[in-house]
Amino acid sequence: MIKNVLVKLEFDGRGIVNNDSNDQKWVLKGTHLKAYHDNVTFSKKCFYKNNDPDVSNDVDYKIKISENCLLKNAKRYIELAQVPSIIHNPALLYSAIASPEALVCGYLFPSTTGSITRSGALNLTSAIQTCNAKSVLEVFSRSGQKKSNDGTEDGGDTTFYFKETVGDIKYSATANIDVMGLQFIPCDIVFDRYQINPDYFQLYKQFLQKKLPNFNSELGYYQLKDSSIEIPEYGVLLSNENIVYLTKFALKLLLGINIAKKGGYARTSSLKIKLVTDPLDHIYNDENDWITVQTSKDIEALDFNAHKFYKEIDLELAKKFRMEFTEKIAECKRIASEAKKEKKAKKKKSKEDSDE
Amino acid sequence: MNNYLILNFQNAKLFRKFDKNKKNRRTNDFVFSRTSEYVSRDFYPSFVEPITVHQISNMLHVLFNERPVPSFRDVVYDRVESLFEKAQNSYLKIDTPKHNNNDFYYETMHVRKAVTNAWNPSPPINWETIKRYIDDEDKFITIVSFLNKTLNQDVTIISADNLKDLVQNLDTKTRLELYELITNLMNISGLIYFFGRFNNGKFDKPDNSKLTCKLNKTAKMVNRGLEHVAVLSGQIIVPVTDDDINVIKNNSKGFAKILDGGLVFIDSVKNENNIDINGFVKVSEISDEKTKPAKNLII
Numbered sequence: 001m002i003k004n005v006l007v008k009l010e011f012d013g014r015g016i017v018n019n020d021s022n023d024q025k026w027v028l029k030g031t032h033l034k035a036y037h038d039n040v041t042f043s044k045k046c047f048y049k050n051n052d053p054d055v056s057n058d059v060d061y062k063i064k065i066s067e068n069c070l071l072k073n074a075k076r077y078i079e080l081a082q083v084p085s086i087i088h089n090p091a092l093l094y095s096a097i098a099s100p101e102a103l104v105c106g107y108l109f110p111s112t113t114g115s116i117t118r119s120g121a122l123n124l125t126s127a128i129q130t131c132n133a134k135s136v137l138e139v140f141s142r143s144g145q146k147k148s149n150d151g152t153e154d155g156g157d158t159t160f161y162f163k164e165t166v167g168d169i170k171y172s173a174t175a176n177i178d179v180m181g182l183q184f185i186p187c188d189i190v191f192d193r194y195q196i197n198p199d200y201f202q203l204y205k206q207f208l209q210k211k212l213p214n215f216n217s218e219l220g221y222y223q224l225k226d227s228s229i230e231i232p233e234y235g236v237l238l239s240n241e242n243i244v245y246l247t248k249f250a251l252k253l254l255l256g257i258n259i260a261k262k263g264g265y266a267r268t269s270s271l272k273i274k275l276v277t278d279p280l281d282h283i284y285n286d287e288n289d290w291i292t293v294q295t296s297k298d299i300e301a302l303d304f305n306a307h308k309f310y311k312e313i314d315l316e317l318a319k320k321f322r323m324e325f326t327e328k329i330a331e332c333k334r335i336a337s338e339a340k341k342e343k344k345a346k347k348k349k350s351k352e353d354s355d356e
Numbered sequence: 357m358n359n360y361l362i363l364n365f366q367n368a369k370l371f372r373k374f375d376k377n378k379k380n381r382r383t384n385d386f387v388f389s390r391t392s393e394y395v396s397r398d399f400y401p402s403f404v405e406p407i408t409v410h411q412i413s414n415m416l417h418v419l420f421n422e423r424p425v426p427s428f429r430d431v432v433y434d435r436v437e438s439l440f441e442k443a444q445n446s447y448l449k450i451d452t453p454k455h456n457n458n459d460f461y462y463e464t465m466h467v468r469k470a471v472t473n474a475w476n477p478s479p480p481i482n483w484e485t486i487k488r489y490i491d492d493e494d495k496f497i498t499i500v501s502f503l504n505k506t507l508n509q510d511v512t513i514i515s516a517d518n519l520k521d522l523v524q525n526l527d528t529k530t531r532l533e534l535y536e537l538i539t540n541l542m543n544i545s546g547l548i549y550f551f552g553r554f555n556n557g558k559f560d561k562p563d564n565s566k567l568t569c570k571l572n573k574t575a576k577m578v579n580r581g582l583e584h585v586a587v588l589s590g591q592i593i594v595p596v597t598d599d600d601i602n603v604i605k606n607n608s609k610g611f612a613k614i615l616d617g618g619l620v621f622i623d624s625v626k627n628e629n630n631i632d633i634n635g636f637v638k639v640s641e642i643s644d645e646k647t648k649p650a651k652n653l654i655i
Contacts, residue, residue, distance in 0.1 A: 003609045006621075021464035021582075027455050046587070047461055049453040059453070067367060067617065068465055085484065123611075123619050125367040126587070174366070176619060180609045190432070191423060226607050229423050229433045279610025280601065284364075284621045309421070309609070328432050336430070 001307040005247060006274040006284055007175035009254060011065070011127050014168050015264025016043040016135070018069045027059060033137055039161040043135060044069075046128055063135060065171060065259070065266055067124040074122070074253040075105035087111070094200055098207035100249045103182070118195040121181035122250045127171035127266070135166040171266065174284065177250045180309040183243050184222065186235035190325070198234065212242045221318035222310040232313040232321055243306040251299045270294075275304050358628045359601065363419075363592040368618025370460070370586040372402040372647070380650040398650035401428065406450065406460070406588060408644040411614055413443035416594065418612035419620070420603055442594060447636035450590040460586035467583040479568045481516045481550065489567045495541045502537055506530055520562050523551045531559065588618065593631055601625060 024042040025035045033042070043063045050060040072079065081087075081096035087109055097107055097116070106120030144157025186193040187201070196204055201219055208215045217239060221232035238246070251273065258267040272290040276282040282289060293299055313321070373381040380398040403410070414424035416439045425435040455461050479485075490496045503511040503519070506526065511519050523531065535554050538547045546566035552559040596604075604610070604622075612620045 004611060023462070023464070027461050044463060047453055047455070059455070066463075066465060085488075088488070123613070123617070125619055174619065174621075176611055176621075178609060178611075192426075192431075224421060224423070226603075227422055228436055231433060276610050279604055279608050279622055280625060282610070283623065285623055325432060332430065332432060 002179060002247075002275045002277055002304050003279060003307045003309075004179050004276045005177040005251075006276060006282070007177065007251070007254060008270075008272040008290065009124075009127065009173045009175055009257075009268060010130075010270040011171040011173070011257070011266045012168075012269040013171065013259075013264065013266030014166075015261075016063070016164055016166060017259045017261045017264045017266045018044045018065045020044045028061070031059060031061070033135070033164065035137060035162055037162060039159065040137065041161070041163040043164045043166070044126075046126070062129040063133075063166060063169065063171075064129065065127040065173075067126050067173070069259065070124055070127060070173065070257055071105065071120075071122070073257050073259050075101050078102045078105060078107055081107075082109075090200055090203060094196070094204045095207045097196065098204055098211055100211060100246055101253070103185075104177075104246055104250045104253065114194065114197060116194055116196060118185070118193075119181060121178040121246075122253065123176045123178060125174045127173035129169060130172045131168075131170040133166050133169045135164050137162045138165045165263070169266075170269075175254060177247055179243060179247065179306050182246050183238050183306060183308070184233075184235055184310055185238070186233050187219070188234040190231055191233055193233070195235075201236075212238075213245050214239070214241055217242075221313040221315065223313050225309060225311050230321060231325055232318040237310055237312070240306050240308075244304065247304075247306070248299050248302065251293065251302075252296055255293065255296065255299070273302075275302075277307075359596050359598075360626050360628065360631050361594040361596045361600075361604075362623040362626060362631070363415075363594060363620050364589075364623045365592065365614050365618050365620045366589045368407070368588040368615035370406050370588055370615055371583060373462075373584065374402070374404070374647040377648075378404055378645070379648045382650045396650075401646040401649065403427075404645045404647055405642050406586070407448060407615065408642050409440070409443050409639050410644060412446055412448065412592060412594075412639055413440045415592075415612045415614045415620055416443055419608055419610075420600070421607045421609070442596075442600075444640040445595050446639045447593040447633050448590065448639050448642065449592075449636045450588050452586070452588045452590070460588065462584035462586050464582055465585050467581055479564050481520075481564045481567055483512060483516055485567055486516060486547070486550075489546055490544050492544075495544060498541065499537065499547070502534065506534070520551060524559075524562070528559075585616075588615065591623075591636075592620070593633065593636060596625065 020042050022035070022038060022040045022042060024033075024045065025040060027047060028034055028042075044066050045061040046064050048060045048062070050058050078096065078099065078101050081093070081102075086092040086096055093109065096102060097109075097118070102118070104120065104122050106118045108117045109115065140161055140163050142159050142161060144159060146156040147153055148155075185195050187196045187198040188194070198219060205215070215238075217236045219234065219236055221234055222237055223230065223232045251271070255268055255271050259265060271293045273293055274282050274284075274289050274291070291302070293302075375381060380401070383396075383398045410427040413435065414427070417424045417436060420436075420439060422436050422439065423433060425431060425433070452460055487496055490499070500512060503523075507522055511522075514522075523534065526534075531551070532554060534551060535548060538544060538551075548554075549560075549563040549566035552562045554560075610622060614620050
């Protein structure tokens with residue numbers, strides 16, 4: 001029964017694929033990348049303190065690709081759903097959020113009538129350079145419009161600018177697939193996790209049945225096993241078969257990362273996973289138990305079951321808990337309102353005193 | 357002999373900017389509150405220190421299979437005091453170096469921005485946008501019929517941009533009739549701006565943006581913007597008992613998150629003779645002072 005999946009990723013690439021602002025020039029002052037101009041494009045970097053006394057600059061760096069850049073490439077289709085015509089059409093919206101990509105990578109659809117948001121179960125760190133490739137600032141030119149169209153003036157907007165470049169480069173990143181996050185789709189505001197509107201569940205279910213194998217879960221009340229907070233949460237618990245499918249889907253997303261930009265690319269070259277059944281034995285820094293995955297077939301061949309983090313609560317019991325909870329909320333609201341009134345009165349009184 | 361859990365964290369993103377008076381830096385951004393209200397982002401306080409006992413406590417709550425408790429708003433459930441105490445007795449080391457002004461380097465990243473921040477001065481308009489904006493079949497038909505009659509053609513088969521140009525070429529009297537018709541239909545004044553508002557005796561230039569400011573219908577809800585973020589990594593040493601180790605072994609998912617997207621992995625369990633707290637700070641000694649709002653703004 002796996003509790004999460006640890007992933008080691010390696011990337012091959014050439015050139016810079018993820019850029020940062022030119023604020024970096026203040027940090028890179030003492031390095032060979034020092035720039036006196038504003039028109040400079042730097043790569044994203046990790047900075048380290050340089051403890052070598054023989055080196056004049058105190059900052060060392062490694063080129064990186066941010067996890068946002070990696071994730072954006074992995075979940076490019078759910079990004080496309082961020083348009084009004086999809087957001088405001090329940091059928092299209094629930095079709096989008098029922099996709100395996102949305103279930104794995106998460107989503108956020110803000111709305112005045114109830115935002116829906118799901119945290120991604122696929123967690124990534126930035127990919128950090130692992131080789132010794134040194135980047136340099138190169139001069140490039142950009143053609144611009146002539147200022148006058150009739151030829152009376154020769155000036156134009158053609159500019160020279162600096163851009164950081166690098167040759168062949170390797171990166172590594174770590175990732176994690178959160179089985180607990182994958183297995184539950186809450187639609188309850190109690191824990192601030194409103195991932196779907198329960199009123200649209202039947203619509204949502206239709207799409208899930210098309211996109212997940214043998215999906216047949218229903219809405220119910222669930223609680224984290226052994227949690228000290230006894231408040232059942234309303235939502236949908238996915239079956240083991242669905243969780244395995246989504247975990248494999250997440251691994252395929254990672255295997256398929258291929259960032260292509262003008263002048264550079266980076267793509268997954270190696271993927272190793274560790275199926276965690278005991279969090280204290282299966283740790284990231286231990287070299288044992290890693291499984292190398294090279295193709296989608298390797299992913300399909302993986303055999304595992306997911307640990308069940310939630311237990312179902314009987315409807316009657318859930319109702320009882322919810323009743324107590326509602327009373328507690330009302331009490332909290334009353335106390336907050338009284339405190340607010342008291343504060344207001346105090347403020348008014350102090351104002352009157354100062355006026356006198 | 358006491359045992360300690362060694363945790364490594366990477367990629368913890370810190371979004372916050374405040375001035376030397378510990379006041380949030382002014383921003384035009386708005387965020388959605390839980391009740392779907394827009395609140396100015398600089399109204400919300402943040403901690404002055406990058407990582408405090410509250411973040412570590414919440415991280416431990418997740419690691420020990422409990423619910424994290426928000427630091428800046430009330431919820432109906434309480435934190436687990438033993439975990440909060442554990443957080444206070446932990447040690448923290450941030451490896452990310454500080455640079456100018458004794459602050460971290462803030463890199464630039466793309467973020468999604470919502471509604472009021474995502475204002476687009478010249479969004480492309482098409483018939484679907486117009487229909488969604490009007491949001492009333494009768495009103496839509498009334499306007500289309502008027503335009504069909506005035507321009508003597510079926511306006512729905514030409515593009516909204518071309519329609520705008522054709523309306524601009526009409527004489528003032530006809531344009532004023534259209535202006536009046538839109539005004540009488542009520543609640544669709546964005547169309548007046550789309551065709552050019554009559555102001556001080558002349559027509560303004562057309563403004564597309566008013567058609568995309570109706571929040572639930574046509575707004576460009578999520579645009580990309582730029583934000584500055586510091587990315588932190590480091591280590592946390594947490595005192596644990598044998599019971600805690602059992603909880604992690606049996607119930608924990610084995611990892612947690614800290615700040616925004618920071619992954620916390622278990623490194624090892626060591627006894628007190630084998631841990632080195634050089635360079636670490638005891639978490640209870642880290643101040644949990646909060647920044648002040650730039651301006652009290654709630655919309």
